[in-house]
Amino acid sequence: MKRILNEQFGINAIKVERLSGLDNANYLVETLTEKYIFKTYPYFQDALSLVDAENNALLFLQNEGQRNIQIPIPSKNQSYTALVNIDGQECICRMLSYLEGKFLVEVPHSKKLFQSFGKFLAQLDLKLQQFTDFRITARKLKWDIQYLSLSKKHLDNIPKNKDRSIVHYYFKQYDENVLPFIPELRTAIIHNDANEWNVLVAQEEVSGIIDFGDMSHTFLINELAIAITYACYDKENPLEWASILLKSYHETLPVQEIELEVLYYLIAARLCISVCISANSRAKKGGNEYAFVSEKNAWQMLYRWLAINPSAAENCFREAAGFPAKNPPPVEKIIGKRNKHMSSVLSVSYDKPIYMKGAAFQYMYDAYGNTFLDAYNNIPHVGHSHPKVVEAGQRQMAKLNTNTRYLYDSLNEYAEKLLSKFPDSLNKVYFVNSGSAATDLALRMANGHSGNEKIMVLEHGYHGNTRAAIDVSYYKFNNSKGSGKKEHILVAPIPDTYRGKYTKDDGSAGKSYAEEAIELIENSDTPIGTFISETIIGCGGQVPLGKGYLKHLYPAIRKQGGVCIIDEVQTGFGRMGHYYWAYEAQEVVPDMVILGKPMANGHPMGAVVCTSEISASFEKGVEFFSSFGGNPVSCAIALSVLEVIEEENLQDNAKIVGDYYKSLLQALQNKYPCIGDVRGSGLYLGVEIVKDYSMDPDTGLAHCIKNELRNRHILISTDGPYDSVLKTKPPLQFSKEDASKTVEQIEDILKSHYKNKEV
Numbered sequence: 177m178k179r180i181l182n183e184q185f186g187i188n189a190i191k192v193e194r195l196s197g198l199d200n201a202n203y204l205v206e207t208l209t210e211k212y213i214f215k216t217y218p219y220f221q222d223a224l225s226l227v228d229a230e231n232n233a234l235l236f237l238q239n240e241g242q243r244n245i246q247i248p249i250p251s252k253n254q255s256y257t258a259l260v261n262i263d264g265q266e267c268i269c270r271m272l273s274y275l276e277g278k279f280l281v282e283v284p285h286s287k288k289l290f291q292s293f294g295k296f297l298a299q300l301d302l303k304l305q306q307f308t309d310f311r312i313t314a315r316k317l318k319w320d321i322q323y324l325s326l327s328k329k330h331l332d333n334i335p336k337n338k339d340r341s342i343v344h345y346y347f348k349q350y351d352e353n354v355l356p357f358i359p360e361l362r363t364a365i366i367h368n369d370a371n372e373w374n375v376l377v378a379q380e381e382v383s384g385i386i387d388f389g390d391m392s393h394t395f396l397i398n399e400l401a402i403a404i405t406y407a408c409y410d411k412e413n414p415l416e417w418a419s420i421l422l423k424s425y426h427e428t429l430p431v432q433e434i435e436l437e438v439l440y441y442l443i444a445a446r447l448c449i450s451v452c453i454s455a456n457s458r459a460k461k462g463g464n465e466y467a468f469v470s471e472k473n474a475w476q477m478l479y480r481w482l483a484i485n486p487s488a489a490e491n492c493f494r495e496a497a498g499f500p501a502k503n504p505p506p507v508e509k510i511i512g513k514r515n516k517h518m519s520s521v522l523s524v525s526y527d528k529p530i531y532m533k534g535a536a537f538q539y540m541y542d543a544y545g546n547t548f549l550d551a552y553n554n555i556p557h558v559g560h561s562h563p564k565v566v567e568a569g570q571r572q573m574a575k576l577n578t579n580t581r582y583l584y585d586s587l588n589e590y591a592e593k594l595l596s597k598f599p600d601s602l603n604k605v606y607f608v609n610s611g612s613a614a615t616d617l618a619l620r621m622a623n624g625h626s627g628n629e630k631i632m633v634l635e636h637g638y639h640g641n642t643r644a645a646i647d648v649s650y651y652k653f654n655n656s657k658g659s660g661k662k663e664h665i666l667v668a669p670i671p672d673t674y675r676g677k678y679t680k681d682d683g684s685a686g687k688s689y690a691e692e693a694i695e696l697i698e699n700s701d702t703p704i705g706t707f708i709s710e711t712i713i714g715c716g717g718q719v720p721l722g723k724g725y726l727k728h729l730y731p732a733i734r735k736q737g738g739v740c741i742i743d744e745v746q747t748g749f750g751r752m753g754h755y756y757w758a759y760e761a762q763e764v765v766p767d768m769v770i771l772g773k774p775m776a777n778g779h780p781m782g783a784v785v786c787t788s789e790i791s792a793s794f795e796k797g798v799e800f801f802s803s804f805g806g807n808p809v810s811c812a813i814a815l816s817v818l819e820v821i822e823e824e825n826l827q828d829n830a831k832i833v834g835d836y837y838k839s840l841l842q843a844l845q846n847k848y849p850c851i852g853d854v855r856g857s858g859l860y861l862g863v864e865i866v867k868d869y870s871m872d873p874d875t876g877l878a879h880c881i882k883n884e885l886r887n888r889h890i891l892i893s894t895d896g897p898y899d900s901v902l903k904t905k906p907p908l909q910f911s912k913e914d915a916s917k918t919v920e921q922i923e924d925i926l927k928s929h930y931k932n933k934e935v
Contacts, residue, residue: 177262181205181214184251184258185271196373200389204274211274212249213386219259219266227268229311230388231256233304233365234272240303244296244376244384246272275384277376280407287420292381293407294400294424297370300385301399302429305364312365313393318453320368320392321401322358324350324445327452333459334451337824338909342478343451344563345536346444353441353486358395360434366399368392371406371470397435400425401442406470409447409477415489418443419496426497433499440489444481450474482536488545504543507531525893526886527879535560537909540891551918552891554860554905557749557774558820565777568816572809579803580607586811593818595785597756599765604791606784607806611745611772612640614782617800618768619644619706621786622739625793628705632697632733635670636716636897637709639743639770648708651715666700668693670713671722674853674864675871678722686722690729703736710743711758717896718862718903720855726762734767739790742766745773745782746860750821751908753831753858761857776814780804826908834858837904837915844919848926850877859910862895863902873900877929884925890918 181187188207192214195202205212217223231248235256238247248256249271257270283289318326328347334340369390376384392398404421408414425431454471491501510531511524530548534541537559540548550560558565576584591605606621608614623629631648638651646652647662654661661667670676671689678685697704707729713719730740747758748771755761757769767790772782782805794800804810821827838854841863845851852866865878878900885892893903902922906914 177203177214180260180262180269181271184260184269185249186252187212187271205271213246213272213274215270215272216260216262217268219268224257224259224268225311226315226389227257227270229309230391231270232309233307233312233388233391236307237300237303240306242300242303244275244382245388246275246384246386248272275376275386277378277383279373280375280377280382281372283377283380285407285417286380288380289377289382290407290417290420291424293370293375293403294421294426295428296382296385297367297399297403298425298428301364301366301396304366305396307365309365312391315392317368317390317392319390319449320394321398321442321445321449322392322394324449327449330452330456330459333455335455335458339451339475341559341563341820341824342482342537343448344567345482345561346441346448346478348563348566350441350445354438354445357434357438361438362396362432362435363393364396365391365393366396368394368398368402370399370403395435395442397431397439398442398446400431401439402446404439405443405446405450405474405477409470409473412480414477414480415484415492419492422493423496431497433494436490436493436497436499439493440481440484440486444478447474447478447481451478483539483547485534485541485545485547487533487541487543488547491545504531504533525891527883528886530886537562538907538911538914546889548886549890549914549917551904551906551910551914552893553907554746554751555773555778556907557751557777558817558824558826559777559907559909562777562816562820564820565779565813565816568812569779569809572812575808577807577809580801580806584808586808586815587806590811590815590818591806593815594783597818598769598785601765601787602769602785603788604786606786606791606800606802607810608782608784608802609780609804610640610782611743611770612642612645612782613802613805614745614770614772614784615640615645615648615708615743616642618741618770618784618786619648619708621784621790621794622706622741622768624797625790626703626705626737626739628703628737629664630666630700630702630704630706631664632666632668632693632704632707632738634668634709634713634716636713636719637670637743638715639708639710639745640772666696666704668696670716670719671725672716672719673722674719674855676722681723683724686725687728689722690725690727690732693729694732697732697736704733704738706739706741707733708741708743710745710747711762712747712856712860714746714903715895717864717901718856718860719896720857721762724762726759726764730764730766739767740764741768741770743770745770746905749774749817750827751830751858751860751905753827753834755857756827758857758860775817776810777817779810779813781810781814821908824909829910830858830908833910833912833915834861836912837861837910837919840915840919841922844923844926847923848930850874850926850929859908860905861903863904864896865900865902873898875900878902880929881922881925885918885921888921890921892918 177192178189181189189205191206193204200217203214205214251258260269374387404418408417411417451474531543533543538550540550633648635650638649639645673679673681673685678688733740742759750756752758769785775781841854845854849868853864855862865874867874875898878894882894895901895903
């Protein structure tokens, strides 16, 4: 190497030290009086052309008075590049001056430093706006944010499924929130890599920048996006630091409003490019370690970024640049508009209703910049806006959507995949649009099969909003405003081991409750044609059926020729953690299963799964047809949900996180006498709030906890006969950290409650 330096550049080196580099080899060269940076690249004609372009840019900047950049050193023949043979390989080489200073990553960060950084970049970009080079303009670089799509091929190299889904989510957000505005974004040649290892600092100010090898003709705002990404990705409050940098940049080179609208997504895109390239390097086994230097921080910021409401980020950026915030209309106006067109019978959640604008995985974003941790909504089963689910719907919608009178693959594919989750006896499926429609159909089928109209239901059960569903929903017909119990309905007591008369959940309580129900059956004037129940009574306050209850009751129903229907609308698809279907905990196999809500992650879809015998009975009647039930789009979306549950091990996550969540709540129960019971399984839990040291429900405190959590941006609900049970059933992406945060806030609310009681 010393010989090459002497032959090509006339430099007598006393020390040559190999430095880090991603796609090329870099060396620190020392003579008796000077230091240089020697760079080599594998020879390709395109590479030689781009190195020449980079040299031209550095020379241009030098002529423009830029003194804090490296200067190309000419070779003996006055060329700024040379071709040399290194270890038998033809290489391009060049020599650059050496810049003193510590790297940005090596020094403490301060407001003053970030102000200097913003100003420095703006001054650099102002000069570069005057520079043109067709070779840089023509390049298509994987690190250039405008070519984010180049990184999509590396998605599968990301080892963790959850990580991969978040990156995939931001790919889709880029398509939605950046691509439409590309014609309006300013473009220029920019440095394109102001990362923590390329920015030099001296005395709390940026003293220089190195490595112009990623120069690109791209969106001007990308310069800031990249700088913010690397300067802020180890910060707990990245927006605060980003604002300092942006404000300083804007004071020298004003940004435009449209650029601020997309900045949040550009930062996310750069993070995605970084982790994709790192994943690809790892997949190659033995990839350059330099590719991994920022990986941990990039993932950390990507998860933090997800918890930031995009509207909050944009308004933060607007404030930094001196633009007025975007203020949506007050929630009262939105409520007024809703009430103008909708009936007040459609209730809203919380004392202060929430005006939602977006959501991602376990987060929901309101219109005012707040991010809510969703510990409540079980319909987005695999997470709000899950990219695989969204993409499945978009792709199929663009291809074909029709009805089941035609043949198409997605119907058969989904039916086969869904039925594989059930025992062999449950081998027929009917698709509809909702859990309510599924209840309606199941009751009709059961009645036709058994020939008896009598239906047994459980106290506090809820099965849907159709007329037939309300007839079997104690929660609805027994309401003070309800229509009352119909003559063909027989109500059995809820087998509640907390509030009921049998409380030992060792199997004895379930058996005793079943014996009472069997006595009701035996005393009935007519045989029971149908028995319908949930395994955990949601509207009853998340009450699990006593252990073994269905195991003892089902034979009595079937002895009369009755059909046993289980409602898995809220509890199915792995939510229980320990079981894929909640009925499995009862050691039974039902005759029919009702599905809905999370089946297609919020897309309206429901189903009835039944035995061949019941299906055969139904086939003797008139044709069944649902205009939208089982359509190609619904089937594609629902199939993607099953795939995500498997790929991301969400049933295991429900078990692990659910057990942890429940243990935290039980620990809280041991400390606060207002918590009467903690029950449920997986990510389907209920917390009964009572008056201290009693069984009396404390509806007021339950509502206080629910609404105060909402004010602290955590969503749960209340339910039960007295609306005194905290109900939590989050998307299955919910993490241990999310569980801890929720329980910590509940405890903080309870501390305030007891402190106020003492006062």
